[in-house]
Amino acid sequence: MTERCxxxxxxxxxATMDPSMPGAYGAIEDAAVAVTGNKIVWIGPRRxxxxxxxxxxxxxxxxxxxxxxIDCHTHLVYGGHRAGExxxxxxxxxxxxxxxxxxxxxxxxxxxxxxxxxDLYKKAEPRLKALMREGVTTVEVKSGYGLxxxxxxxxxxxxxxxxxxxxxxxxxxxxxxxxxxxxxxxxADEYIDLVCKQILPAVAREQLADAVDMFCENIAFSVEQxxxxxxxxxxxxxxxxxxxxxxxxxGATQMAARAGALSVEHIEYxxxxxxxxxxESGTAAVLxxxxxxxxxxxxxxxxxxxxxxxxxxxxxxxxxPGSCPLASLRLMMNMxxxxxxxxxxxxxxxxxxxxxxALGVCCSRGVLRAGLRADMVLWPMETxxxxxxxxxxxxxxxxxxxxxxxx
Ligand code: NIG
Ligand code: FE
Numbered sequence: 001m002t003e004r005c006x007x008x009x010x011x012x013x014x015a016t017m018d019p020s021m022p023g024a025y026g027a028i029e030d031a032a033v034a035v036t037g038n039k040i041v042w043i044g045p046r047r048x049x050x051x052x053x054x055x056x057x058x059x060x061x062x063x064x065x066x067x068x069x070i071d072c073h074t075h076l077v078y079g080g081h082r083a084g085e086x087x088x089x090x091x092x093x094x095x096x097x098x099x100x101x102x103x104x105x106x107x108x109x110x111x112x113x114x115x116x117x118x119d120l121y122k123k124a125e126p127r128l129k130a131l132m133r134e135g136v137t138t139v140e141v142k143s144g145y146g147l148x149x150x151x152x153x154x155x156x157x158x159x160x161x162x163x164x165x166x167x168x169x170x171x172x173x174x175x176x177x178x179x180x181x182x183x184x185x186x187x188a189d190e191y192i193d194l195v196c197k198q199i200l201p202a203v204a205r206e207q208l209a210d211a212v213d214m215f216c217e218n219i220a221f222s223v224e225q226x227x228x229x230x231x232x233x234x235x236x237x238x239x240x241x242x243x244x245x246x247x248x249x250x251g252a253t254q255m256a257a258r259a260g261a262l263s264v265e266h267i268e269y270x271x272x273x274x275x276x277x278x279x280e281s282g283t284a285a286v287l288x289x290x291x292x293x294x295x296x297x298x299x300x301x302x303x304x305x306x307x308x309x310x311x312x313x314x315x316x317x318x319x320x321p322g323s324c325p326l327a328s329l330r331l332m333m334n335m336x337x338x339x340x341x342x343x344x345x346x347x348x349x350x351x352x353x354x355x356x357x358a359l360g361v362c363c364s365r366g367v368l369r370a371g372l373r374a375d376m377v378l379w380p381m382e383t384x385x386x387x388x389x390x391x392x393x394x395x396x397x398x399x400x401x402x403x404x405x406x407x
Contacts, residue, residue, distance in 0.1 A: 001051070002051045002052065002053050003034070003042075003050050003051065003052045003053070004036075004052070004053050004054070005034040005035060005036045005041055005042070005052055005053075005054050005055075006035055006036050006037065006054065006055050006056065006403065007034070007035040007036075007054060007055065007056045007057075007058065007374075007400075007403055008032065008033070008034050008035075008052055008054035008056070008057045008058070009032065009033045009035075009057075009058045009060050009065065009376075009378075010032045010046055010049075010057065010058075010059060010060065011030070011046070011059050011060045011061060011062060012030075012031055012032075012033070012060030012062070012063060012064065012065045012378065013027060013028065013029050013030065013031060013062070013063070013064045013065070014027065014028040014031040014033065014043060014064070014065045014066075014368055015027055015064055015065070015066045015067075015348065015368075015384040016028060016043065016067075016367055016368040016369065017066070017067055017348065017349055017352045017353045017366070017367045017368065018353075018367040018368065018369050019353070019367075024343070024345030024346075024349075025345055025348065025384050026367070027384070028043070028044060028045055029045075030045060030046050030047075031043065031044065031045060031046060031065070032044065032045075032046040032049040033065065033368070033374075033376070034049075034052055034054065035374040035400070035403040036403075037403065038373055038374055038402030038403050039370075039371060039372065039373060039374055039402075039403070040368060040369065040370050040371070040372055040373075040374045040376075041370055041371075042370055043368055043369065043370055058398075060378060063378050063379055063380050063381070063397055064378070064379045064381055064383075064384055065368065065376050065377070065378050065379075066135070066348065066352065066368075066376070066377050066379065066384065066387070067352040067353070067365065067366055067367055067368050067375060067376060067377075068135060068136070068137025068138065068352075068365070068373075068375030068376055068377055068399070068400070068401070069134065069135045069136045069137065069138075069329050069351045069352065069355075069377065070136070070137070070138040070139075070351060070352060070355035070356055070359065070365065070366060071131055071136050071138070071139045071140065071316055071317055071319070071329050071351070071355070072138075072140050072263070072286060072314050072316045072355040072356075072358045072359050073140055073142070073241075073265055073286050073288060073314075073316035073317070073318050073358075074131075074139055074140060074141055074142065074316070074317055074318065074319040074320070075141070075142050075144060075145065075175070075318070075319060075320035075321075076124050076127045076128060076131075076139070076141055076319045076320075076327075077112075077120050077123075077124045077141055077143070077145075077155045077158045077159050077162075078108050078111070078112050078120070078123070078124075078145045078155075078320065078321055079108065079111035079112040079113075079114060079115035079119065079120060079123065079145070080107070080108055080110075080111025080112070080115075080321065081321050081325070082103070082104075082107060082108065082321045082322050082325075085098050085103050085104070085107070085322065086325075088103075089295075095247075095295050095322070095323060096219055096247065099179075099219055100219070102182075104179075104322055105144075105145070105178060105179040105322065106179060106181075106182060108145045108320075108321050108322065109145050109146070109147050109151075109179065109181065111145075112145035112146060112151060112155065113146065113148070113151045117154050117157065117158055117161075120154065120155065120158045121158050121161060121162065124141075124158060124159075124162060125162065125166075127319060127327045128162055128166065128168065129166070130327040130328070131168075131317070131319075131327055131328075131329060132166065132167075132168050132399070133395070133396075134328060134329055134330050134395070134396070135377035135379075135396040135399050136168065136329055137167075137168060137169060137365075137375035137377075137399065137401055137402075138168065138169040138170075138171065138355075138356075138359070138361070138365060138375065139168055139169070139170050139171070140170075140171045140172070140173055140211075140316075140359055141159035141162070141170055141171070141172050141173070142172075142173040142174075142175040142178075142213055143155040143156050143159075143172070143173070143174050143175050143176065143178075143203075143209075144174075144175030144176065144177075144178030144179075144213070144215075145178070146176070147176060147178065147179060147180075147181035147191075148181060149194075149198055149199050149202055152174065152176050152199055152203065153202065153203065153206065153208065156172050156174065156203060156206075156208035156209060157206075157208065159172045160172060160208065167401035167402075168401065169365075169375070169402075171210045171211070171359050171361070172208060172209050172210055172211075173209055173210065173211045173212065173213045173241060174199070174200060174203045174208070174209040174211075174212050174213070174238075175212075175213040175214065175215070175243075176195045176199045176200065176203075177192065177195050177213075177214035177215060177220075177221050177225070177226065177229045178213075178214075178215050178220065179215065179220055180220075180221075188221065188222075188225060189225065192221065192225045192228055192229065195229055195232070196228055196229060196231075196232035197232075200212060200229075200232050200233060200236055200238070201232075201236065204236040204237075204238060209238060210238075210239075210359075210360075211233075211238055211239045211240065211241055211262065211359075211360070212229065212230075212232075212233035212236075212238045212239075212240050212241070213240070213241045213242065213243060213265075214226045214229045214230075214240075214242055214243065215243040216242055216243060216244050216245075216250055216252035216255070217243065217244075217245075217246060217247055217248070217250060217252075218247065218248055218250065219247065220243075222250075223250060223251045223252060223255050226242065226252065226255060227255055227259075230255070230256075230259045230261075234259070239261070239262045239360050240256070240259055240261045240262065241256075241261060241262050241263045241264075241265060241286075241358070242255070242256040242261055242263075242264050242265065243265050243266055244256060244264040244265065244266060244267055244270070245264075245266065245267050245268065245269040245270050245274070246266035246267070246268055246269070246291070247268075247269070248269055249269040249270070249271065250269075252264065253267060253270050253274040253277065253278065253283075254273070254274060254277050256281075256283060257274075257277035257278050257280065257281040257283050258277070258281070260281050260282070260283070261281070261283050262283065262284065262357075262358055262359065262360045263283060263284040263285070263286045263314065263357075263358035263359075264278065264283055264284075264285060264286070265285075265286035265288060265316075265318075265358075266286075266287075266288050266291065266301075267285055267286075267287070267301050268292065268297060268299040268300065268301050269299060270301065270302060271302075272302075272305055275302060275305045275306055275309050275311060276309065278306075278309070278311050279309040279310060279311050283311070284311065284312040284313075284314055284354060284357045284358040285301070285306050285311050285312065285313050285314065285354075286314045286315075286316055286355075286358050287301055287303075287313060287314065287315050287316075287336060287340055287342075287350070288315075288316055288317075288318040288324065288332075289315065289332055289335035289336050289339045289340055290317055290318055290319075290323075290324035290326045290331065290332050290335060291318045291323040291324045292335075292339060292340075293324075293335055293339060294323050294324050294325075294326070295323055300339070300340055300341075301340060303340050303341050303342060304341075307346075312353070312354035312357040312358070313342070313346060313349070313350055313354050314350050314351070314354040314355040314357065314358040315329075315332050315333060315336045315342070315347060315350030315351050315354075315355070316329070316332065316351075316355065316358075317329055317331075317332050328391075329351055330387065330388075330391055331391060332351070333347035333348065333350070333351060333387060333388040334347075334388050334389070334391060336350060336388070337388050337389075342388075344384070344385040344387065344388040344389060345384070345385070347387070347388040348384055348387055348388065352366050352367065353366040353367050354366075373402050374400055374402055374403035375400065375401065375402055376399075376400040377396045377398070377399050377400070378396060378397045378398040378399075378400075379394065379396060379397060380394070380397045381394055
């Protein structure tokens with residue numbers, strides 16, 4: 001009997017990234033992929049393809065197909081820019097010094113509060129489109145430059161609106177516990193109360209966030225304060241993620257693991273015990289080499305330990321106006337290899353399978369497999385090793401957004 005599908009791609013090699021398939025890329029040479037609606041319905045070696053009729057057939061011309069890329073940690077909705085701060089840091093001031101002097105995150109908070117939703121949308125769109133041009137089909141967007149109820153809601157609504165107008169998938173995260181707003185100076189516990197009792201419940205009521213994040217660091221919030229945010233999130237049935245141990249060891253990773261957090265992010269300063277706790281709780285690591293590079297950090301996250309413990313290692317841009325104004329996930333793949341010692345296959349896993357884990361969406365995307373979303377990218381390359389290696393000239397031949405909006 002002839003099967004029917006909407007789209008059939010043949011004459012491609014598939015880097016499925018499916019860990020149940022052989023090799024680091026789970027590769028299927030000379031593959032075929034059938035798509036119906038927004039899902040992959042069949043994938044395998046072309047010679048095993050059942051008799052199939054398709055509305056559209058694409059000849060992949062021997063190119064490689066990968067899962068759509070996933071940028072699992074961004075702050076891409078914000079007002080203003082911090083080019084002046086960049087210059088100050090080049091002149092020798094540290095990120096922490098700039099932040100303590102009223103610059104840093106708080107200067108972006110001022111600009112974000114002052115901006116209209118329309119303005120925020122117009123500034124965020126080109127950042128998002130830059131990621132999309134590289135084959136990014138799912139993006140996480142955090143709030144955290146509002147630090148008051150109205151502006152946090154404004155940022156998250158803009159993030160949701162971007163997904164209504166563009167074919168990319170957006171998952172939103174409320175990061176109200178990002179920094180202490182100036183009006184709460186000296187009253188951090190009161191601000192945490194506002195986050196837990198007003199901001200998070202309001203965000204949940206409007207279904208504006210898929211997760212809750214917090215900045216647990218000496219220049220931001222303590223483990224005790226973050227623990228309260230975690231409890232508030234859990235009461236609202238929202239999964240948690242934690243910016244942890246970027247600048248110092250604080251115990252944030254242990255706290256996150258105990259809470260069953262989806263991910264801990266940055267984690268340059270984690271220890272062997274922290275890695276063991278992550279492995280135990282199934283918490284993913286999100287490495288952010290662009291922030292490490294921009295801040296000229298020297299402490300590298302313990303990739304060997306994470307790898308040995310089998311912790312999923314995701315890679316992301318951290319796209320933000322301070323520590324990483326670099327809208328390129330491909331650049332992060334290259335940095336993940338050159339700065340953190342990932343293999344090219346680990347870098348691709350970091351922006352597909354592991355990134356889906358870090359967002360809690362690995363049941364719907366992150367690998368090429370029948371039943372999952374047909375978020376896919378066709379690349380004119382001879383081996384998937386080229387993705388982390390070559391920048392600028394190696395770009396997607398075609399991006400499939402859930403099978404649709406092919407372009
Ligand atoms: O992930 N860590 C906190 N937030 C961002 C930096 C934000 C900023 O500097 O504006 C980060 O690196
Ligand atoms: Fe961040």
